[in-house]
Amino acid sequence: MSHPYNSNNNNISDQVSSEHGTHTGGNSDSLSNIEVLKKFNNLILSFDHKCMDKSNFVPGMKMFIFQMKCDGLGCLLENDAESVLGPETLKMAGEFFLYFKKYFPDGLNSSDGLQILIDINAGTYDKTKTSITREIFQEWSSLYYDGNVSAANYITRVKNLVARTKKYHCEMSEYKMKRRIIASVNELYPDVQNIISHQNNGKLNVDFEKIYEVITTVSKEKERKAIESAFFKIEAKLVPEIK
Structure with a gap:
């Protein structure tokens, strides 16, 4: 990771800089860690997954990732996400993502949901x-x-x-x-x-x-x-x- 780990980032009220894609639209204010988690959780709950199953999980998640980036949540997928957001924020985001666990394809039974998103974003499953x-x-x-x-x-x-x-x-x-x-x-x-x-x-x-x-x-x-x-x-x- 490009930034050394900083334990001060454990505070979820820390501010996330705009260089990591946490701005949304015309909003010039950076998102706090708690706002990142709130937006991510809301996106998960509002995402249309009615037609999603194990066979089309990866394409569905590509759409989800696109929406994440549109909502200014691309920071969760960055290589230096931990040093910027703190490990507790990433851990909670990963736990939120397990909401989709029943759609995970066979063999993709990971407890680190965020890593699955990172791998899909990197094209690992392509x-x-x-x-x-x-x-x-x-x-x-x-x-x-x-x-x-x-x-x-x-x-x-x-x-x-x-x-x-x-x-x-x-x-x-x-x-x-x-x-x-x-x-x-x-x-x-x-x-x-x-x-x-x-x-x-x-x-x-x-x-x-x-x-x-x-x-x-x-x-x-x-x-x-x-x-x-x-x-x-x-x-x-x-x-x-x-x-």
Whole structure:
């Protein structure tokens, strides 16, 4: 993502700049995060889905995406949406989108509804199975956590990648996927592999959820230590030197 993650964006009253497409028509005022969610929810409830089913879900969602952009909600599909809108806003938007879950085609049973929209907008489902498989392998080979987004958001991305890998029957074993996930966070969270190995008698072939759980725990501990360190530095400056 082009913008580093900023925890201040968790406040859903933060303002979204116009460069991310949050202006509507002649309205010159930017939308707050709560307004983005309200407009998105209203669009979902008002969208005509009477004739939609599993067979025409993708074309129907293309119409939905077009309406999103017309309503100034294209910001939800941007690559840097999390750094601008905050993870809580994206999480809520994804949960709103699950209103359409009964129309999801077989194999597209994702808990991250917003990612489905992003993939449709990117043309992922317009490609041949061969090209999709190639892209999946490329994504695995470049999988790396740089810390510019929250660990939770990264885990969501990984879950979606695992689901797509299984859906398209890519020749990649679950064990290899697990090793790749662990390796992808090794630079920032080198303790993840050691913890998993220690807890499972030296084995790394554990449930995916176990890996996600350890990554989340380690990331929270790292954040806690960073906050404590910053606090102690501030406290040290406030304490007058003893002469």
